[in-house]
Amino acid sequence: xxxxxxxxxxxxxxxxxPAIVVVTSRNIVRAALSLVPAFLGVSGLYVLLQAEFxxxxxxxxxxxxxxxxILFVIMLTAGGTGLPVRQVNxxxxxxxxxxxxxxxxxxxxxxxxxWPVVSGEMPRYNAxxxxxxxxxxxxxxxxxxxxxxxxxxxxxxIIARKEGS
Amino acid sequence: MQLGLPHFLTLSVLLFSIGLYGVLTRxxxxxxxxxIELMLNAANVNLVAFNRYVSPGVMPGQVFxxxxxxxxxxxxxxxxxxxxxxxxxxETVHVDEINLLKW
Numbered sequence: 679x680x681x682x683x684x685x686x687x688x689x690x691x692x693x694x695x696p697a698i699v700v701v702t703s704r705n706i707v708r709a710a711l712s713l714v715p716a717f718l719g720v721s722g723l724y725v726l727l728q729a730e731f732x733x734x735x736x737x738x739x740x741x742x743x744x745x746x747x748i749l750f751v752i753m754l755t756a757g758g759t760g761l762p763v764r765q766v767n768x769x770x771x772x773x774x775x776x777x778x779x780x781x782x783x784x785x786x787x788x789x790x791x792x793w794p795v796v797s798g799e800m801p802r803y804n805a806x807x808x809x810x811x812x813x814x815x816x817x818x819x820x821x822x823x824x825x826x827x828x829x830x831x832x833x834x835x836i837i838a839r840k841e842g843s
Numbered sequence: 844m845q846l847g848l849p850h851f852l853t854l855s856v857l858l859f860s861i862g863l864y865g866v867l868t869r870x871x872x873x874x875x876x877x878x879i880e881l882m883l884n885a886a887n888v889n890l891v892a893f894n895r896y897v898s899p900g901v902m903p904g905q906v907f908x909x910x911x912x913x914x915x916x917x918x919x920x921x922x923x924x925x926x927x928x929x930x931x932x933x934e935t936v937h938v939d940e941i942n943l944l945k946w
Binding site: 720778789 | 844845846847848849850851852853854856857858859860861862863864865867868869870871873874876877878880881884887888891892893894895896897898899900901902903905906907908909910912913914915916917918919920921923924925926927928930931936939
């Protein structure tokens with residue numbers, strides 16, 4: 679077994695086990711904090727895939743910003759976080775069945791398909807290549823994304839503020 | 844055994860299914876948003892893995908992964924603001940109790 683494979687198995691465990699805690703834990707704060715190792719495991723997978731810029735962004739935005747945002751909202755909506763409160767609805771067996779069926783179907787399709795895999799290395803200095811791509815071929819996507827970001831931030835502020843103030 | 848595309852596809856399918864299970868079974872709206880974040884992460888793993896194994900040398904997969912990360916941040920901000928607004932007017936964050944529009 680190569681070192682790459684061992685690293686992949688380790689990172690997969692670091693990703694999947696906290697992800698299961700996220701969806702099953704009765705304590706909502708523990709679920710939110712389990713998001714951090716899951717996101718860090720995914721960023722380790724990006725390192726394995728030679729995508730170091732996406733790794734940095736993943737750690738900054740997911741592990742840093744989104745988790746803190748979720749923890750703040752849990753703190754502000756304290757009524758729903760107590761341990762005695764039932765955290766799952768009555769559709770657990772159905773949810774397991776749907777998620778399992780989707781996983782089986784997707785694995786069946788994805789692992790049978792023949793992908794046009796080519797061997798080759800990613801360019802060194804990913805950030806430079808991504809920056810060039812964003813400002814040439816994908817300039818429109820870049821601009822529209824920034825517009826969506828602006829609109830959603832203004833929307834979030836307007837939705838979340840107090841009425842009449 | 845060489846590390847390849849099928850390993851990453853399997854992992855992302857697992858992560859997506861776990862997230863879907865969370866979205867389907869959780870009552871707390873914040874926990875549902877956490878499940879959605881897991882599903883978006885699974886999609887990102889797929890994008891970057893296909894970029895690495897199918898078209899190394901050009902960057903479309905990583906660019907779209909960055910776009911998805913940005914939109915996930917937007918979605919989290921707007922979704923959590925909606926949760927805050929619902930909590931302020933209805934005193935609950937449990938989606939099975941937010942049923943004003945239900946007959």
